[in-house]
Amino acid sequence: MRFLVITNAPTFRTENGLEAYAPYVKEMNIWFKYAEEIAIASPITYPYEVLTEPFDKQDITLFNLSYIEATSPLKATRAVIDSVRNMVILTRACRWADHIHLRCPGNIGLLGCLVQIFFPNKVKTAKYAGNWDPNSKQPISYRLQRRILRSTFLTKNINVLVYGKWDNQNKNILPFFTATYKQEEKEVVRGRSFNAPFNFMFVGALAEGKRPLLACQVVKALLDKGLQARLNIYGDGPERASIEDYIKQHSLKGHIILHGNQDHGIVKKAYRETHFLFLMSKSEGWPKAVAESMFWGAIPIASPVSCVPYMLGDGERGIISYDLQETVDGVLSLVQEEEKCLEMSDAAMQWSRNYTLEAFEEEIKKLL
8 A cells, every 4th residue: 555644744854764743753653554655745844943753664755845834925925836836746646645644734734635635536534633623713724624624525535533522523524532652551650649849741832822831820820829839841932932031030940940842751751740731722633741641640731622621521630721810720729639639630540541552553453
């Protein structure tokens, strides 16, 4: 089988071979196990630093696409030209493939959605990693991708993998999940008690949509209320400078620590030692940081977007909150009841440990 991936995630040529964003590589390594020939259609440059690792298989054909960004009039003009070029390349790539795998949403994902219409007989899967909630507010390009993928007239012979279970879906749509840890990693977590000082954690891109600054504001408010608290931030991005200014302005050095991008092992150790995880994003798909933290018994504090309420059992396995004061009040109320914290922690762990890499791979095998 010739397996083609169409993705916005850049692929880099390095001394170690072809590399890409580490969590994405881990997932694609599983898909690649079941393909004889592999090709990736993606940009080969990216304006920000990302944590990368090489693919397990290196015999990969690369269809080089232009990175598309329309943040200024000049870049918007360039984006139109690059989009036309990219569609020509994607058409050639789809002709080559037996199985077309789209990674959505994203600029390249949108082009892939358009091109695949002209290949109705090709077998296809689409991983929609964003919020599939039909009532959510989303950019026009995201809404367009969802409409194309849902349409049984435009898109044929496809399984669209979406996070969460939603009403009124058609045969194109398949509820799905993702995973990070193996069955053998279900170790007993010992020694965690919910007593001060409390460790909080943020994991992910320091981007405005992830609202990492709100996590800092919550911790400051908790400190102002007399709660002993510390926030460890793992990740990097454009919001880092704002967070550094906030730490300096409010004398929070030692209470809020920026660790930058760290490898899997360091983050895993941090999950085991933290009490709460913040991820109060504006939008999500299946937030891996939430599922990963729950695997180790941390209590997530997450916004009610996409399938997050489902993941958190409508509040039985974590705190569902979107704004500052509501979050502060929720944390202060919960930490007064250690037994309730322990019950919530255990419920989070038991739920997340159903979604292992072995379970994920079994579902991928069925699709391929």
